Amino acid sequence: xxxxxxxxxxxxxxxxxxxxxxxxxxxxxxxxxxxxxxxxxxxxxxxxxxxxxxxxxxxxxxxxxxxxxxxxxxxxxxxxxxxxxxxxxxxxxxxxxxxxxxxxxxxxxxxxxxxxxxxxxxxxxxxxxxxxxxxxxxxxxxxxxxxxxxxxxxxxxxxxxxxxxxxxxxxxxxxxxxxxxxxxxxxxxxxxxxxxxxxxxxxxxxxxxxxxxxxxxxxxxxxxxxxxxxxxxxxxxxxxxxxxxxxxxxxxxxxxxxxxxxxxxxxxxxxxxxxxxxxxxxxxxxxxxxxxxxxxxxxxxxxxxxxxxxxxxxxxxxxxxxxxxxxxxxxxxxxxxxxxxxxxxxxxxxxxxxxxxxxxxxxxxxxxxxxxxxxxxxxxxxxx
Amino acid sequence: xxxxxxxxxxxxxxxxxxxxxxxxxxxxxxxxxxxxxxxxxxxxxxxxxxxxxxxxxxxxxxxxxxxxxxxxxxxxxxxxxxxxxxxxxxxxxxxxxxxxxxxxxxxxxxxxxxxxxxxxxxxxxxxxxxxxxxxxxxxxxxxxxxxxxxxxxxxxxxxxxxxxxxxxxxxxxxxxxxxxxxxxxxxxxxxxxxxxxxxxxxxxxxxxxxxxxxxxxxxxxxxxxxxxxxxxxxxxxxxxxxxxxxxxxxxxxxxxxxxxxxxxxxxxxxxxxxxxxxxxxxxxxxxxxxxxxxxxxxxxxxxxxxxxxxxxxxxxxxxxxxxxxxxxxxxxxxxxxxxxxxxxxxxxxxxxxxxxxxxxxxxxxxxxxxxxxxxxxxxxxxxx
Numbered sequence: 001x002x003x004x005x006x007x008x009x010x011x012x013x014x015x016x017x018x019x020x021x022x023x024x025x026x027x028x029x030x031x032x033x034x035x036x037x038x039x040x041x042x043x044x045x046x047x048x049x050x051x052x053x054x055x056x057x058x059x060x061x062x063x064x065x066x067x068x069x070x071x072x073x074x075x076x077x078x079x080x081x082x083x084x085x086x087x088x089x090x091x092x093x094x095x096x097x098x099x100x101x102x103x104x105x106x107x108x109x110x111x112x113x114x115x116x117x118x119x120x121x122x123x124x125x126x127x128x129x130x131x132x133x134x135x136x137x138x139x140x141x142x143x144x145x146x147x148x149x150x151x152x153x154x155x156x157x158x159x160x161x162x163x164x165x166x167x168x169x170x171x172x173x174x175x176x177x178x179x180x181x182x183x184x185x186x187x188x189x190x191x192x193x194x195x196x197x198x199x200x201x202x203x204x205x206x207x208x209x210x211x212x213x214x215x216x217x218x219x220x221x222x223x224x225x226x227x228x229x230x231x232x233x234x235x236x237x238x239x240x241x242x243x244x245x246x247x248x249x250x251x252x253x254x255x256x257x258x259x260x261x262x263x264x265x266x267x268x269x270x271x272x273x274x275x276x277x278x279x280x281x282x283x284x285x286x287x288x289x290x291x292x293x294x295x296x297x298x299x300x301x302x303x304x305x306x307x308x309x310x311x312x313x314x315x316x317x318x319x320x321x322x323x324x325x326x327x328x329x330x331x332x333x334x335x336x337x338x339x340x341x342x343x344x345x346x347x348x349x350x351x352x353x354x355x356x357x358x359x360x361x362x363x364x365x366x367x368x369x370x371x372x373x374x375x376x377x378x379x380x381x382x383x384x
Numbered sequence: 385x386x387x388x389x390x391x392x393x394x395x396x397x398x399x400x401x402x403x404x405x406x407x408x409x410x411x412x413x414x415x416x417x418x419x420x421x422x423x424x425x426x427x428x429x430x431x432x433x434x435x436x437x438x439x440x441x442x443x444x445x446x447x448x449x450x451x452x453x454x455x456x457x458x459x460x461x462x463x464x465x466x467x468x469x470x471x472x473x474x475x476x477x478x479x480x481x482x483x484x485x486x487x488x489x490x491x492x493x494x495x496x497x498x499x500x501x502x503x504x505x506x507x508x509x510x511x512x513x514x515x516x517x518x519x520x521x522x523x524x525x526x527x528x529x530x531x532x533x534x535x536x537x538x539x540x541x542x543x544x545x546x547x548x549x550x551x552x553x554x555x556x557x558x559x560x561x562x563x564x565x566x567x568x569x570x571x572x573x574x575x576x577x578x579x580x581x582x583x584x585x586x587x588x589x590x591x592x593x594x595x596x597x598x599x600x601x602x603x604x605x606x607x608x609x610x611x612x613x614x615x616x617x618x619x620x621x622x623x624x625x626x627x628x629x630x631x632x633x634x635x636x637x638x639x640x641x642x643x644x645x646x647x648x649x650x651x652x653x654x655x656x657x658x659x660x661x662x663x664x665x666x667x668x669x670x671x672x673x674x675x676x677x678x679x680x681x682x683x684x685x686x687x688x689x690x691x692x693x694x695x696x697x698x699x700x701x702x703x704x705x706x707x708x709x710x711x712x713x714x715x716x717x718x719x720x721x722x723x724x725x726x727x728x729x730x731x732x733x734x735x736x737x738x739x740x741x742x743x744x745x746x747x748x749x750x751x752x753x754x755x756x757x758x759x760x761x762x763x764x765x766x767x768x
Contacts, residue, residue, distance in 0.1 A: 157641060161545020166662035171672075238672060248644070251662035254651050254669050256644040257541060260632070267638050278550035278635035285638050288555075288622060288680040296672040 002273070003092055005032030005051075005117075007084065007108055008099035010041045012204065013122045013148060016269045017097050018045060024279065032087045033075075034100070037061070043068065051075050055087040057104075084108040089115035095273065098123045099148070101206060102329060103371050106130055110364055116141045120272035121227075122148035124219050129322040130367045131226030145227065146272040151220050152227055153268030154246035154259035159228065160276060162251060170230060171248040171256075172220055173240040174299060175200050177212040180241060184303055190342040192335060200243035200263045209332045210306075213345055214299065218310020222321050225314060232315050237307070239297045244286065262286050305346035313353060319370035320358040326374030327352035334382050352378045386657070387476055389416030389435075389501075391468065391492055392483035394425040396588065397506045397532060400653045401481050402429060408663065416471045417459075418484070421445070427452070435459050439471040441488075468492040473499035479657065482507045483532070485590060486713060487755050490514055494748055500525045504656035505611075506532035508603050513706040513751045515610030529611065530656040535604050536611055537652030538630035538643035543612070544660060546635060554614060555632040555640075556604055557624040558683060559584050561596040564625060568687055574726040576719060584627035584647045593716045594690075597729050598683065602694020606705050609698060616699050621691070623681045628670065646670050689730035697737060703754035704742040710758030711736035718766050736762045 004021065008014045014035075021028040030049035035042040036057055046054060046069065055078040056062050062079035069075060078086050088096055088108035096112040097120040098105055105123030110130065112119060114137060121127070126134055138145050147153050151172050159167070178197055179187055195212040196205055210216035221235045246268075248258040261267045262283060270279045288294075301308045306328070313324035331348040334340045340348065352374050361367050388405065392398045398419075405412040414433035419426040420441055430438060430453065439462040440446050446463035453459060462470045465488075472480055472492035480496040481504040482489055489507030494514065496503060498521060505511070510518055522529050531537050535556050543551070562581050563571055579596040580589055594600035605619045630652075632642040645651045646667060654663045672678075685692045690712070697708035715732040718724045724732065736758050745751050 157546075157639060159545075161543075161660065162541075163661050168669075245642075250669065252664045253654055253658075253662040254645050254648075254665060254667045255541060255655065255662055256670050258629075258642045258644060260640040260642060261638050264638075270637055271639065274637075276545065277547055278637040278639055280636045281638060283638045285552075285634065286640050289682050292679060292681065294678040294680075295676060296678075297676065298673050 001026070002028050002094045003031045004028055004095050004097060004273075005087060005090055005093045005112075006030065006097040006099065007034050007088060007105065008036075008097075008101065008122070009033040009045055010035040010038035011099055011101065013099035013265065013269060014097065016266055017099070017120070017273065018049065019266070020270050020273055020279065021049065023281070028273065031093045032090050034084060034087050039064070046075060053078060053087055053090055055079060055083040081107060085111045088112040088117070093117055095120055097148070098126060101204065103129065103326065106367070107364065110134060110137065113137045113141060113143050113145075116143060118144045118146065120146050120148050120269070124149070124223055125325055127223040127226050128219050128325050129371065130361065130364060131222065133361065133364065133367070135226050135229075144275070146275050147227060148265075148269050148272045149220065149223070150263070150265065150268045151247040152224060153271050155224060155228060155249055157259040157271065158247070158249040158257035162249070162257065164229070166251045166253070167230075167234070168250045168252045169234045169236055170224060170228065171236045171238055171250065172217060172224060173238050173243070173245050173247050174214060174217040175211070175243045176239040176241055176299070177214060179212055180239065182303075184343075187303060188341055188343045192338065195335070195342065205336060206329070206332055209335060210328070213306040213342070214304035215306035215310060215328050215345075217299075218307045218314070219325065221311060222314040232311065237299050239299050240294065242291060242294055244288075244291060244294055260286060306349065309346060309349050309353065316358050318358040318360045319366065320353065320356065322361070322367050322370040323353055323356045323358075323374040324349060326371045327378040330375050330378035330382065339382055348378055348381060351381060385410070386412050386478045387415045388412055388479050388481060388657075389471060389474055389477045389496075390414065390481040390483065391418045391472060391489065392420075392481075392485065392506070393417040393429055394419040394422035395483055395485065397483035397649065397653060398481065400650055401483070401504070401657065402433065403650070404654050404657055404663065405433065407665070412657065415477045416474050418468055418471050423448070430459060437462060437471055437474055439463060439467040465491060469495045472496040472501070477501055479504055481532070482510060485588065487513065487710065490751070491748065494518060494521065497521045497525060497527050497529075500527060502528045502530065504530050504532050504653070508533070508607055509709055511607040511610050512603050512709050513755065514745065514748060515606065517745065517748065517751070519610050519613075528659070530659050531611060532649075532653050532656045533604065533607070534647070534649065534652045535631040536608060537655050539608060539612060539633060541643040541655065542631070542633040542641040546633070546641065548613070550635045550637070551614075551618070552634045552636045553618045553620055554608060554612065555620045555622055555634065556601060556608060557622050557627070557629050557631050558598060558601040559595070559627045560623040560625055560683070561598060563596055564623065566687075568727075571687060572725055572727045576722065579719070579726065589720060590713070590716055593719060594712070597690040597726070598688035599690035599694060599712050599729075601683075602691045602698070603709065605695060606698040616695065621683050623683050624678065626675060626678055628672075628675060628678055644670060690733065693730060693733050693737065700742050702742040702744045703750065704737065704740065706745070706751050706754040707737055707740045707742075707758040708733060710755040711762040714759050714762035714766065723766055732762055732765060735765060
């Protein structure tokens with residue numbers, strides 16, 4: 001029996017993780033749940049899974065929950081950053097599913113690692129912003145960090161049973177997003193509505209835009225680098241519009257191991273929870289005969305400038321990936337609010353990176369400072 | 385340091401295995417070599433690798449070799465079935481590369497297993513004719529049987545690090561051979577010359593014809609069944625004309641692990657020798673961007689009747705796969721000699737199978753008897 005805490009239980013990763021818990025009640029129990037603002041769904045989840053504790057960001061919501069949840073078996077209710085940290089370090093919890101969105105997920109995830117919890121990691125920022133710190137801490141505590149992203153899950157699955165010493169490179173696949181076929185001038189006129197329609201995956205708005213700019217793939221390269229202890233130049237990207245091959249690992253004999261599957265997050269989430277076993281589910285299986293054709297092409301760095309910026313930030317290292325990520329969050333938000341155009345997203349990130357003097361990061365405080373700086377700078381430019 | 389004996393050292397598998405030995409002299413040493421009739425190449429190999437013993441089939445060749453190889457360090461020279469058995473069981477040998485062609489490879493391979501040698505298995509007949517006997521013996525002696533076939537190597541690599549309990553099915557890929565696009569009437573007029581031109585792999589004549597009829601794939605299904613302890617209905621076949629995905633394993637969560645690579649036997653041979661490590665080689669790596677497109681389709685059982693016959697023989701079990709294989713060897717030989725047409729190959733195999741009353745096989749003698757019976761029967765029909 002594995003005891004789980006789910007940070008971000010009302011998002012799509014959290015909801016899928018809870019589906020896996022209810023399908024396998026003999027294997028998983030929910031000890032902690034946390035949500036942002038989705039009060040009703042959180043209440044439903046509390047009723048169904050009976051966690052020992054819950055956490056929300058805002059105090060008024062926490063107070064409301066305390067009023068509603070009384071009597072024997074009612075969960076403890078925490079709030080704020082402090083509350084998330086308490087939830088992430090609950091006694092008796094084996095695995096923390098880190099599925100909060102954005103930079104806010106970093107601190108509780110880091111605290112969970114320090115408390116010796118295994119991590120099922122969906123929060124990219126944890127690795128992008130603080131990869132070296134997080135991996136060092138995980139190593140020190142003997143903690144496993146298991147990726148929930150389909151690409152990183154594919155890499156992990158393709159490395160299982162093979163020696164890390166034999167790895168030549170990793171090939172991350174990318175659907176290319178909804179604008180793969182557009183010209184530069186067409187891309188400049190893209191609306192938020194269009195950017196939210198991903199061809200293969202159903203995802204939240206932030207990650208849908210990141211997928212349309214391919215920033216998502218750049219962040220994944222940085223994440224892969226730390227998760228799997230690779231050099232930046234060992235990670236290549238291939239556009240694969242069908243999203244069937246989720247990523248590949250090439251070994252020094254020329255053998256390439258790939259993980260494929262229908263594009264459904266259920267598969268990587270369940271693998272992170274049941275690693276190294278594969279848990280039965282009722283998804284319709286992959287039918288390669290029906291799909292017929294898989295294609296691969298090189299990404300166009302001229303049209304997807306965010307990708308190049310991310311690779312550059314990853315190569316520079318230190319505080320730079322945090323600045324990239326912070327500026328990107330602000331830019332995406334501004335684009336979704338119709339404040340800037342689609343092609344101004346890379347402009348804004350590039351300007352912010354150019355204004356930044358990168359420094360080595362030796363603690364979470366420095367990471368958070370770089371994040372704050374980048375957001376402030378990017379916001380200034382949008383307002384200016 | 386691994387000591388190797390290579391049964392069939394002058395064939396394409398043997399030659400590639402020796403390339404691996406010369407590229408890695410700190411890891412492999414050749415203790416024994418055997419060949420059929422290629423005297424000159426065998427003499428070269430003896431000079432280069434200095435084995436302790438060699439074996440050939442015919443006594444006159446053995447006598448000639450004895451005359452030529454004298455002085456200190458000259459190898460022992462054995463001949464005949466007895467000679468191959470002595471070579472396969474040499475003291476101090478760790479791994480026997482079983483790369484003789486046809487049914488003749490079974491007995492020495494079986495003896496090598498009984499002597500506790502690990503096997504790098506290229507000889508399909510060993511598994512097709514005597515799978516249960518061979519696997520039982522290997523289990524008893526703690527012997528590893530590592531496939532050299534690209535498909536079975538792909539399956540092994542795709543199973544590494546994953547629990548066998550989680551496997552749902554295995555998908556063997558097939559190029560479809562040179563006649564994939566032909567109609568039934570065009571296939572009836574196919575010549576031996578056409579059948580020998582495989583689109584992706586360069587192979588010997590027997591296996592090229594087996595690939596053109598897809599008998600090869602049927603034999604591989606039977607082989608996979610025993611090697612990986614699967615049911616016949618857990619093994620599917622997909623036509624994949626590019627021969628890049630060498631085979632796949634589907635797990636119960638819907639995850640599919642595949643092994644890919646350029647179609648070069650060097651990769652599976654080296655994996656069988658260095659298992660579970662990947663050994664560096666200088667092959668040009670797989671370039672999916674350049675290949676661009678991978679396609680998959682269902683095999684046409686109406687045109688490739690040999691495939692259906694093989695699946696049927698595998699399902700019946702006992703002596704039937706041996707009869708299938710024996711009749712096929714005779715039929716292919718007759719086709720290559722222009723004695724029968726291409727579409728008469730399945731006719732002849734089917735007639736032989738229909739005339740056979742299958743029985744359980746409990747020893748190698750019974751297997752050899754079924755093989756003899758099938759060859760005699762099939763030969764009778766060709767002469768009649």
